[in-house]
Amino acid sequence: LLLLDIGLLAGASQRDIGALVGIDAFMIVTGLVATLTKVVVARYAFWTISTISMVLLLYYLVAVFGEAVSDADEDTRSTFNALRNIILVTWAIYPVAWLVGTEGLALTGLYGETLL
Numbered sequence: 758l759l760l761l762d763i764g765l766l767a768g769a770s771q772r773d774i775g776a777l778v779g780i781d782a783f784m785i786v787t788g789l790v791a792t793l794t795k796v797v798v799a800r801y802a803f804w805t806i807s808t809i810s811m812v813l814l815l816y817y818l819v820a821v822f823g824e825a826v827s828d829a830d831e832d833t834r835s836t837f838n839a840l841r842n843i844i845l846v847t848w849a850i851y852p853v854a855w856l857v858g859t860e861g862l863a864l865t866g867l868y869g870e871t872l873l
Contacts, residue, residue, distance in 0.1 A: 759844070760774070760777050760778055760781055760818075761774060761778060763818070763822065763837065763840055763841065763844070764777060764822060764825075766826070766833065766836065766837050766840070767822040767823075767825040767826035767829070767837050768825050768826060768828070768829055768833075769821065769822050769825040769826075770825070773817075773821050773822070773825065776817070777814060777817055777818065777821075777822075780810055780813055780814045780817065781814055783810050784807050784810035784811050784814060785807075787803050787806045787807040787810060788803070788804070788807040788855070790803045791803035791804040791806075791807055791855075791860070792855075792860050800860075800861075801861075804852070804855060804856065804861065807852070808852040811848060811851075811852060815844075815845055815848065815849070818841060818844065818845070819841065819845070822837070822841070823841070850873060853873070854870055854873035857869075857870070857873070858870030858873065
């Protein structure tokens with residue numbers, strides 16, 4: 758819903774919004790598999806696939822949606838840029854938190870992972 762909302766704000770096409778939501782769904786499913794898989798190599802393989810999907814998603818958000826919002830008024834562009842930047846920063850933390858947390862390398866406990 759977050760990506761749908763920011764796509765609508767940017768004035769992106771339904772095709773572009775659908776593609777971004779599809780990448781997001783793929784990212785979530787591969788992240789879920791990484792968490793539920795007991796085989797260590799498979800866990801990190803699916804984490805890597807999920808993280809690559811997230812990077813692609815964030816790039817798509819910047820490039821495609823950024824181009825779509827370029828024709829909008831200044832207030833809309835400003836709001837879009839602020840929301841996009843919040844998404845970029847907060848979503849970039851998640852794979853790191855997974856990796857150092859209890860699901861990954863267990864370098865931090867559950868409380869540290871939750872804090873991240």
